[in-house]
Amino acid sequence: MLAAGISSPFLRRSFLDEASSQAASTLSLAVAALNGHLRRYEALPALIADKDDIQDLLTRPDQKSFTANANHYLRAINTLVKSSDIYLLDDTGATIAASNFDQTASFVGENFSYRPYFHEAIAGREARFYALGTTSGKRGYYFSAPVRIFGTIRGVIVVKVDVDQIEASWPEAESRIIVTDPEGIIFMSGNRDWLYASLKPLTEERLARTRASRRYSDAVLRELPMTETRFRDHVLVTLSGKDGAAREYLALEEHVPDAGWTVHVLMDTTSVNSQTRTAMIVIVLSLLLAGFGLLVLIQRKVRRDEQLQMEIRAKAELERRVEERTSDLADVNQKLRETQADLIQAAKLAGLGQMSAALSHEFNQPLAAVRNYAESAALLMARGRTAEASDNVSRITKLVDRMASLGQHLRNFARKPNERLGAVPLANVLTDTLEIVAPRLNAAGARLEIDLGDPAPVVLAGPVRLQQVLVNIITNAADAVEGREVRVIELAARETGDSVIITLRDHGEGVPPAIAARIFDPFFTTKGVGKGLGLGLSISYNIVKDFGGELSVSNHEEGGAMFQITLAAAQQRMEAAQ
Numbered sequence: 001m002l003a004a005g006i007s008s009p010f011l012r013r014s015f016l017d018e019a020s021s022q023a024a025s026t027l028s029l030a031v032a033a034l035n036g037h038l039r040r041y042e043a044l045p046a047l048i049a050d051k052d053d054i055q056d057l058l059t060r061p062d063q064k065s066f067t068a069n070a071n072h073y074l075r076a077i078n079t080l081v082k083s084s085d086i087y088l089l090d091d092t093g094a095t096i097a098a099s100n101f102d103q104t105a106s107f108v109g110e111n112f113s114y115r116p117y118f119h120e121a122i123a124g125r126e127a128r129f130y131a132l133g134t135t136s137g138k139r140g141y142y143f144s145a146p147v148r149i150f151g152t153i154r155g156v157i158v159v160k161v162d163v164d165q166i167e168a169s170w171p172e173a174e175s176r177i178i179v180t181d182p183e184g185i186i187f188m189s190g191n192r193d194w195l196y197a198s199l200k201p202l203t204e205e206r207l208a209r210t211r212a213s214r215r216y217s218d219a220v221l222r223e224l225p226m227t228e229t230r231f232r233d234h235v236l237v238t239l240s241g242k243d244g245a246a247r248e249y250l251a252l253e254e255h256v257p258d259a260g261w262t263v264h265v266l267m268d269t270t271s272v273n274s275q276t277r278t279a280m281i282v283i284v285l286s287l288l289l290a291g292f293g294l295l296v297l298i299q300r301k302v303r304r305d306e307q308l309q310m311e312i313r314a315k316a317e318l319e320r321r322v323e324e325r326t327s328d329l330a331d332v333n334q335k336l337r338e339t340q341a342d343l344i345q346a347a348k349l350a351g352l353g354q355m356s357a358a359l360s361h362e363f364n365q366p367l368a369a370v371r372n373y374a375e376s377a378a379l380l381m382a383r384g385r386t387a388e389a390s391d392n393v394s395r396i397t398k399l400v401d402r403m404a405s406l407g408q409h410l411r412n413f414a415r416k417p418n419e420r421l422g423a424v425p426l427a428n429v430l431t432d433t434l435e436i437v438a439p440r441l442n443a444a445g446a447r448l449e450i451d452l453g454d455p456a457p458v459v460l461a462g463p464v465r466l467q468q469v470l471v472n473i474i475t476n477a478a479d480a481v482e483g484r485e486v487r488v489i490e491l492a493a494r495e496t497g498d499s500v501i502i503t504l505r506d507h508g509e510g511v512p513p514a515i516a517a518r519i520f521d522p523f524f525t526t527k528g529v530g531k532g533l534g535l536g537l538s539i540s541y542n543i544v545k546d547f548g549g550e551l552s553v554s555n556h557e558e559g560g561a562m563f564q565i566t567l568a569a570a571q572q573r574m575e576a577a578q
């Protein structure tokens with residue numbers, strides 16, 4: 001609205017400028033047309049004054065034929081040049097001949113000595129005058145010239161031009177053309193209502209001057225109800241029409257000195273105002289539209305921002321939840337780790353406890369025995385019973401050996417996986433093994449049946465450690481069959497492709513499924529304290545793994561446990577065989 005307020009005078013001015021230049025061209029056209037029209041008659045009175053018919057009549061005014069000649073001549077010329085009237089005045093101002101001599105409103109006999117055009121011409125000057133005809137009641141523009149006979153002015157020729165015709169040629173347009181006399185009285189106008197109205201206040205002086213020349217005959221003069229304002233360099237007049245409605249006009253005027261009048265152009269500003277209004281409405285609507293567009297854009301941006309905020313919030317919430325879950329998970333993991341660590345710790349302690357119990361039992365018994373034997377040996381020696389004392393000493397030696405073998409076992413537990421592997425003939429390893437296990441087999445009353453096939457396989461292994469594995473599982477088998485009815489242990493070896501499979505089956509109770517998965521664990525034993533350490537199978541399992549092989553257990557379908565050792569076959573076997 002502020003913009004509209006500012007732009008309104010600006011717009012009005014620019015539209016007024018345009019209207020003004022239009023009006024100016026209308027004005028100059030009207031002035032040119034008026035001048036052109038009147039100029040055609042300018043020289044006519046002087047030409048007519050020289051005519052014999054005119055001169056004759058003035059010389060002999062009483063001669064009837066001269067009057068008739070002059071009348072007919074004037075009528076012919078009047079018709080020819082399309083003027084309103086042409087007439088001849090004598091030196092008293094009386095009309096002695098006229099183009100309208102044969103009409104009812106004939107000028108003949110009328111005296112026009114009061115008209116300025118008579119005064120001027122009788123004084124020897126060509127003159128012009130415009131006035132409302134006192135006889136005809138028609139407005140006219142008068143041209144007059146003196147008639148000289150032998151240098152003496154004897155009369156005046158007057159040519160009256162009808163201004164109605166000129167007026168009729170003016171277009172009925174927005175621009176109204178008016179012509180005012182020097183007193184400001186409208187003499188010609190496209191709008192008949194304005195005729196004889198004054199643009200200037202009708203002062204007594206003005207009225208007196210107008211009365212003297214009888215310019216407007218009996219016409220009633222009045223002031224035109226109008227107000228004049230200025231907008232920048234434009235003159236605006238407001239006139240109230242017949243209907244009382246006020247109309248505003250843009251006024252332009254041009255003074256025509258020759259004719260003694262002023263031509264005005266009044267241009268109705270309704271269209272200017274409506275143009276201004278339309279332009280204003282367009283501007284306001286455009287501004288509103290732009291504002292609306294801006295509003296929509298802003299709203300859209302706000303909505304987008306809100307959405308973005310929401311997305312950010314949702315993302316943050318999601319991240320928070322993920323973090324929460326992650327930390328929950330981390331807590332759980334931490335707890336799990338702690339629990340695992342606790343379990344491992346507990347298992348280690350349990351293992352250590354088991355081992356300590358087993359070891360202390362294993363070592364304490366022989367140590368107690370060694371102590372007894374040593375004490376009694378000392379007593380026996382004091383009594384001189386040296387033979388018995390030496391028997392005691394050899395018992396002590398045996399016990400120490402047993403403890404040393406236990407130590408050996410434990411040392412093996414710390415295995416050496418990087419020991420070089422080589423081709424080991426299974427037959428050789430078994431011979432050494434049998435030397436070790438024979439006393440145990442005998443003690444259990446067990447019989448070992450061996451079937452190595454022909455040729456006996458050669459495996460990729462470390463001979464001492466393979467022997468240790470075999471000692472372990474054969475000793476376990478002896479334990480399993482001890483006290484059973486059938487105390488047979490079967491050892492077989494077969495080469496299949498690149499590997500050698502060694503099986504050892506006993507006829508014991510077999511391995512219950514519940515413990516099958518745990519028997520390779522260190523310190524797992526079902527044997528009583530002092531009998532088993534639970535290390536044999538664990539060590540064996542790791543040794544076979546180090547050889548790149550497999551150690552597994554199953555139960556034979558006819559009863560008894562069956563251990564299977566799978567090892568890589570050594571290539572050197574072929575060479576050895578050759």
Ligand code: ADP
Nearest residue numbers: 476480519525526527532533534535536537561
């Ligand atoms: P240990 O012989 O000192 O108990 P091992 O590791 O050699 O330790 O054996 C672990 C356990 O595996 C034994 O306590 C036993 O329960 C089971 N086991 C091993 N060999 C056999 C077998 N031939 N028959 C049945 N159970 C066996």
